[in-house]
Amino acid sequence: GENVEQHPSTLSVQEGDSAVIKCTYSDSASNYFPWYKQELGKGPQLIIDIRSNVGEKKDQRIAVTLNKTAKHFSLHITETQPEDSAVYFCAASPLPMDTGRRALTFGSGTRLQVQP
Amino acid sequence: DAGVTQSPTHLIKTRGQHVTLRCSPISGHKSVSWYQQVLGQGPQFIFQYYEKEERGRGNFPDRFSARQFPNYSSELNVNALLLGDSALYLCASSRGLLNQPQHFGDGTRLSIL
Numbered sequence: 001g002e003n004v005e006q007h008p009s010t011l012s013v014q015e016g017d018s019a020v021i022k023c024t025y026s027d028s029a030s031n032y033f034p035w036y037k038q039e040l041g042k043g044p045q046l047i048i049d050i051r052s053n054v055g056e057k058k059d060q061r062i063a064v065t066l067n068k069t070a071k072h073f074s075l076h077i078t079e080t081q082p083e084d085s086a087v088y089f090c091a092a093s094p095l096p097m098d099t100g101r102r103a104l105t106f107g108s109g110t111r112l113q114v115q116p
Numbered sequence: 117d118a119g120v121t122q123s124p125t126h127l128i129k130t131r132g133q134h135v136t137l138r139c140s141p142i143s144g145h146k147s148v149s150w151y152q153q154v155l156g157q158g159p160q161f162i163f164q165y166y167e168k169e170e171r172g173r174g175n176f177p178d179r180f181s182a183r184q185f186p187n188y189s190s191e192l193n194v195n196a197l198l199l200g201d202s203a204l205y206l207c208a209s210s211r212g213l214l215n216q217p218q219h220f221g222d223g224t225r226l227s228i229l
Contacts, residue, residue, distance in 0.1 A: 006158075032216055043120075043206055043220035044159065089158050093216070103149050103172050104208075104218060106158030 002027040004092050006107025013080050014115050021110045023090035024072045030092040033066060033073045034104070038087045047088075048075070080114045087111050118143070120209050120221035128227045129197050137192040137224045141209030147171075148190040149218060150182055153204040165190055166213050194226075202228045 003026040013019050025033075031052035036044035050057045050064045050073065057064050061080075066073040077084055091104040121140045129135055141148050147166040151159035164172035165184035184190045188209075194201055204225050208218040 004158075034217055036220070041222070043222040046217050046219060049217050091158075103161045103164050103174075104151075104159070105161070108158050109156075 002030055002092055002105040004090060004105050004107045006090050006110060008110060009108065010111045010113070012113045012115060015080060015082060017080055019075075019077045019080055019084070019112055019114075021075045021088055021090070021112070022072060023074070023092075023107050024070075025092040025105075026071065027092070027094070028071070029094045030105075032093050033064070034091050035062075035064060035075050036089045036091065036106075038089065038109075044089060077112075080112075082114050082116050085112060085114045120207055120219055122205075122207050122221040122224050124224060125222070126225045126227075128229060130229050131197055131199060133197050134193065134195050135197060135226060137194075137205050137207075137226070139190045139192070139207030139209075139221060141188050141190070141207075142219055145209035145211050145219075146188055147210045147212055148184055148188065149208045149210075150190070150192045151206040151208065151220075152176070153206055153223070155203075159206055162192070164213075171213060197228050199228050202226060 006023045034049035037047045038044045048062050061078045063076040087109045089109050090107040093104045123138045149164040150162040153159040161174035163182045168184045179195045182192045204223040206223045208220045210218045
């Protein structure tokens with residue numbers, strides 16, 4: 001099955017700096033890669049996703065890059081703000097999902113702290 | 117539009133008991149998935165349902181079961197609760213199997229004493 005590794009586990013940056021979180025995956029059949037932000041006491045919130053036919057996607061201060069050859073993808077947050085502080089999870093899944101395949105496989109999370 | 121709603125928000129049970137967790141998907145979403153999130157870890161896939169049929173199952177024991185109703189809401193049932201079942205149980209909905217993304221509710225926090 002799929003295995004997703006995420007680094008770093010914790011990340012502290014100054015307000016206004018950039019933050020980068022990296023993930024690697026093992027299953028070459030994976031072709032959908034979402035990123036979620038989870039605040040304390042809340043469920044994961046989808047912030048951006050990318051499919052395997054695209055190498056990069058941007059949404060305002062957030063961008064995701066994908067290298068299918070190397071099987072890794074990264075989240076980039078620019079001009080960080082204190083409200084960006086949360087736990088971020090990467091995930092991977094095959095699309096479409098065959099019967100019996102797992103759905104989203106998550107990384108172990110990165111706790112991002114933005115210092116004002 | 118309302119997001120994914122889950123009930124109850126918190127639940128305390130003792131070992132050996134049974135629990136039922138409920139989920140209502142976003143309007144128009146026909147697929148519901150269940151995940152278990154242990155403190156400090158990423159969510160782990162338990163089940164996916166689409167059009168009332170099980171379409172995927174993760175590596176969980178048979179004590180875990182689920183179903184989806186004609187209105188696309190879903191229940192997760194766990195029998196013979198163990199201490200290790202203490203976790204946040206998350207429900208996610210999506211429009212269909214082929215059409216990500218999955219949107220999560222805020223979960224049910226289950227504590228086993």
